[in-house]
Amino acid sequence: xxxxxxxxxxxGRLGNDPELKDAGKTKLAKFSLATNDTRKDAxxxxxxxxxxxxxxxxxxxxxxxxxxxxxxxxIAIEGKLTSRSYDxxxxxxxxxxxxxxxxxxxxxxxxx
Numbered sequence: 001x002x003x004x005x006x007x008x009x010x011x012g013r014l015g016n017d018p019e020l021k022d023a024g025k026t027k028l029a030k031f032s033l034a035t036n037d038t039r040k041d042a043x044x045x046x047x048x049x050x051x052x053x054x055x056x057x058x059x060x061x062x063x064x065x066x067x068x069x070x071x072x073x074x075i076a077i078e079g080k081l082t083s084r085s086y087d088x089x090x091x092x093x094x095x096x097x098x099x100x101x102x103x104x105x106x107x108x109x110x111x112x
Contacts, residue, residue, distance in 0.1 A: 006080040008099050010035055010053060011107065014073045018057070020066035029062035031055055031069070033077065033099075054098045055079070065104065074108035077101045 015032035022028075033053045041047055055077065057065050069075065079101040087093050 007078070008081050009076070009078050010099070011076045012036070012053070012074070014069055014071050014075065015052060017071050018062075018066045018069050020062060023058070026059050027062040027066075029057040029065045031065070033075070054096065055101050056082075056098050057101045057104070061101070061104070068106070073106070075104050076107055077104045079103075 010033060012033040012035040015034050018029040018031040020027055020029050033055050035051050035053065037049050037051070039047050039049065077099065079099045081097065082100050083095065083097045085093055085095045
């Protein structure tokens with residue numbers, strides 16, 4: 001399969017205010033996004049499921065996210081899935097999966 005792209009699209013609500021950081025010559029914003037899905041179990045009971053996604057935004061969009069997005073804001077994002085690992089101070093390896101956001105759109109009502 002040639003030209004397969006790593007692409008993720010999500011609609012959800014922020015789990016926290018974006019955290020803006022300096023990353024060298026550019027800015028970086030990190031925050032979580034909750035997406036919800038509903039399914040029925042074997043007995044026909046409705047079950048709501050929430051998935052949490054770690055998001056990373058770079059550059060000018062990071063500054064915009066930090067300025068206008070707040071916990072609970074509803075947004076749509078498009079980006080790519082990335083994975084990385086690091087060793088903590090005790091030498092334990094941790095694995096992190098994040099969505100690097102290329103674009104985001106405000107949905108719903110204004111917050112704040």
